[in-house]
Amino acid sequence: MEIIFRPMFYEPNINHVSKIYGYVRSLEADSVSVTANPMPGSPLSIVVERLNLDRARIHKAAVKSNRHSKIAVLENMNPRIFLIPKTTGNEDPSGLIDDLLESAKDCDSEVINFTHYGLIKGDVPRTEVSTIFQRFAQRGAESGVRVIVWDVDARHLQTFRALHKQHFASTQQ
């Protein structure tokens, strides 16, 4: 599995909240993985706006995804949407990543645009991110996902690169 980082830049002086997250569609991705946060100004609402998706359907699915702590897969959307329930940053995300890879396998998804950690308030949750890299490294091949286009907060790009190197060092050689 290949991981490509897309740094997300910010304009701190702009107040309008949707301008903060400079999301653009990844043309290669057949699926987008977004945190199920339906609040206005959240990455999900910005992705919905930029990709011109069905807001009502996604909102409802996001609410249910959080309520049941389960990944919601929205089919017949272009691109397909994976809604990941919200985490606190201190939890073990292994289960969710396994579920995501499992869902991707069911849908024959090959390229996922992973929008999590595109906007980080405070420090990078190192343990959580490290676990995600670990799961990608361990389960990536069997899932059929070839590429992860990961939108990361540009201010923390180096941290992500370092963590990536730790887990994917053997594959890079």
Place this chain on the structure above:
Amino acid sequence: MSIIHSHKSVWGPLAELIERAKIVSNQMGFSSEKMTERLVRYYSAQGVLDKPDRLGRDAAYNYRHLLQLLTARRLSEKGVSLEVIGRHNLSTTTEQLEAGLLKPLQMEAFNPTPKSDGLSVSLNKSMTGSPVAMIDLLAEVQALKDQFSKDRDELMIMREDIGGLTLNLKELRNGLSEISEELDAVSHLVKSGLNKMFQSEEKFSDMFDRQLREHGEKFNYLSEGIERFEKSLSKIELAISSVKEK
């Protein structure tokens, strides 16, 4: 808001879809007797409905599935085959499905009458010569006439539509040329503004350099004076100390 539209936010398990489909069917006067989970699963397998969304391992159905289900039931009751319904449901947008359910069913769309290819077909029949055959012929001619006038009306409507489109295009073109003129004016203004800005910037930078130089010279002059003053002060101090020693 229409009866169906109020269910726009549906996203949930199969049971919820069935319940909502029954409610809408009853409100719209469709039959809801056969709306069962088994039927929906069968429709899904036959490609009459879109692939369902998922919440974990469970299937989740949305507004589009509701519209597809209602359309399928409505057409199925009129004898349209599932294959045709499936093609229709999967290729039609959600808005079109919604609009289709709100207006009376037009069966022509699903059972298209073969287009007449002229009088030749009916004239062959008339050659039998009997009065009954003549009546048949007249009926066919009448049908052809009706078809012809219908086609002509449609063509007239299309012609009017094209005329309207042409007018719209003309208006659009005029609007575009106005916008382009305005854009030219704006770009001219921006260019002249930028030129002025550059000129004043150069002027200010020259002034600033000059003043800096002048201040530098003054500073050098003053520092030399201070040095001289300090030297004379030290001389005076030496002189005073020598006087005191004497």
